[in-house]
Amino acid sequence: MKILVIYGTETGNAEMVADDLVDALSQDFESSGHDMAHFDPATIATDDVLIVVCSTYGDGELPNSAQPFFQHLDSQAPDLTGVRFATFGLGDSFYETFNRGSQIIADKLATLGACEFGQRGVHDASSGELPGEIALSWLKQTLAEL
Numbered sequence: 001m002k003i004l005v006i007y008g009t010e011t012g013n014a015e016m017v018a019d020d021l022v023d024a025l026s027q028d029f030e031s032s033g034h035d036m037a038h039f040d041p042a043t044i045a046t047d048d049v050l051i052v053v054c055s056t057y058g059d060g061e062l063p064n065s066a067q068p069f070f071q072h073l074d075s076q077a078p079d080l081t082g083v084r085f086a087t088f089g090l091g092d093s094f095y096e097t098f099n100r101g102s103q104i105i106a107d108k109l110a111t112l113g114a115c116e117f118g119q120r121g122v123h124d125a126s127s128g129e130l131p132g133e134i135a136l137s138w139l140k141q142t143l144a145e146l
């Protein structure tokens, strides 16, 4: 089993979170980090575990780097049965469309047959908390459900 941390970002916060998660994961698992912009869903194996880290931009939209991945999912419609994934979103509760980006990706993966595990994690930029710290504590709880 491999754990692939895939991130969608506009200004780099989700990438920093993904780096922290890969560092933590690689102590116990085979794991790697991938920008969604360069990640082909066709490379996902059925026993892979995905950790999705994605921010929200515009008016509740996907950040730039997540858009090609979403389009690939849409056009290739791969069968993701057997794939498990967990979701960590970054957003700002200042916006009514809080954390919509990660939900868009999670919903799409589920539609294609992937199975979500754990509670969705979220970082709220208005909280003043550090995204990496929130994400690492979320990861611990989430791995317990794997």
Ligand SMILES: Cc1cc2nc3c(=O)[nH]c(=O)nc-3n(C[C@H](O)[C@H](O)[C@H](O)COP(=O)(O)O)c2cc1C
Pocket: 008, 009, 010, 011, 012, 013, 014, 015, 055, 056, 057, 058, 059, 060, 061, 063, 090, 091, 092, 093, 095, 097, 098, 099, 100, 125
């Ligand atoms: C122009 C702009 C639009 C944003 N739109 C939203 C939004 O609709 N919903 C939300 O939850 N957060 C929104 N955010 C907040 C970002 O998602 C948040 O700052 C996040 O940490 C950015 O992560 P990134 O650097 O990985 O893209 C927006 C931020 C900016 C600057």
